[in-house]
Amino acid sequence: MNLTSRNNLLDIRRIYVEPAAAELPRGQEILARFPDAERVEVESHHRIPELYGDETNVARWVRIKTEALVLGVKKSLTARPNGRSADFIAPSTANGCAMACAYCYVPRRKGYSNPITVFANIDQILGYLRRHAGRQGSKTEPNQVDPHAWVYDIGENSDCSLDATVSRNVRDLVELFRDLPEAKASFATKYVNPELLDWDPRGRTRIRFSLMPAADAKLLDIRTSPIADRIAAISDFVAAGYEVHVNFSPVVVRDGWLESWAELFTQLDDALSPQARQQLAAEIIFLTHNDRLHEVNLGWHPKAEEVLWRPELQQAKRSQTGGWNVRYRTGHKGRYVNALTDLLTARLPYCRIRYAF
Known part of the structure; x- marks a missing residue:
């Protein structure tokens, strides 16, 4: 089956192509997958004025995500230390997304609309990761990331399940880590892609399904798989050889928020197989x-801002890009975290909490 036939989020009509990417085998595969798309040569995947850096694009937000694809070459190959979701953040094989979650931090880095960019130099990236993992040797001290393996987040700036409908890059990464005895891949996802069930990861890839109460997801998780579908997929992915964790993220404080999370935990408990619960x-x-x-959201989805932008509950901190990030107020947030973790422990006592903040 053609990979694109399963994805109703993309209708690629225009591909912005770096010439070097078009010369690589993976680039040629991707271009062949979308033979009817217009090709626009660009100097750099970072600098495409009609896609990035123009907040007035908000009126075309979803259309850009649906119809545009960028094909580039990843220039800088580094594995950054992390310590929370993973031990290292792997070099990206893609960035951007066809989904449009109202709270997503990724668009701020590239100009908000931020459709999928795929990097064609996958062989260089695979080689770098193989060498980097080899230099780590065995993990001699367990940590909250994993007791035994060095874990690499392969999807920091994209959704790998969705990326897999565009190219083979994600499958290549899963197959790479399958054969690395001291390392694991990891990525978070809001998209259920059943094709991944056939990849035989042999326990060396950790998928983190992002979950929130269904009412919040309907408002905030735009163009994603329904929460019920994500929950239903967990046991199937465990049976297929994946390690599957959950991201309760982002937690949004609103009237009745704890009751909604209690309902979500009940739904999760009812759906999980014994094997899924154990891990x-x-x-x-x-x-x-x-x-x-x-400000951008006010132009396309103002209802989301009624729960996301709560100055009476939040405090501001200057961001690295010069804007202001807001988080729940110190002191209050600690009480929120304790309330939710206590609730999770009571409802799903078998679910280990790796971290909460």
């Missing part, structure tokens, strides 16, 4: 928002 762990991340994204 389950969670990350809990409370909302961080941004003043610039707030």
Whole structure:
């Protein structure tokens, strides 16, 4: 089956192409997958004025994500230390997304609309990761990331499940880590892609399904798989050889928020197989928002801002890009975190909490 036939989020009509990417085998594969798309040569995947850096694009937000694809070459190959979701952040094989979550931090880095960019130099990236993992040797001291393996987040700036509908890059990464005895891949996702069930990861890839109460997701998780579908997929992915954790993220404080999370935990408990329960762990991340994204959201999804932008509950901190990030107020946030972790422990006592903040 053609990969694109399963994805109703993309209708690629225009591909922005770096010439070097078009010369590589992976670039040629991607171009052949979308033979009817217009090709626009660009000097750099970072600098495409009609896609990036123009907040007036908000009126075309979803259309850009649906119809545009960028094909580039990843120039800088580094594995950054992390310590929360993973031990290292792997070099990206893609960035951007066809989904449009109202709180997403990734668009702020590239200009908000931020469609999928795929990097064609996958062989260089695979080689770098193989060498980097080899230099680490065995993990001699367990940590909250993993007791035995060095974990590499392969999807920091994109959703790998969705990326897999565009190219083979993600499958190549899963197959790479399958054969690295001291390392694991990891990525978070809001998109259920059943094709991944056939990849035989042999326990060396950790998928983190992002979950929130269904009412919040309907408002905030735009163009994503329904929460019920994500929950239903967990046991299937465990049976297929993946390690599956959950991200409770972002946690949004609103009227009745704890009751909604209690309902979500019940839904999760009812759906999990014994095998899925045995290996389950969670990350809990409370909302961080941004003043610039707030202003853009007011132009296309103002209802989301009624729960995301709560000055009476939040405090501001200057961001690295010069704007202001807002988080729940110190002191109050600690009480929110304790309330949710206590609730999770009571409802799903088998679910280990890897971290919460």
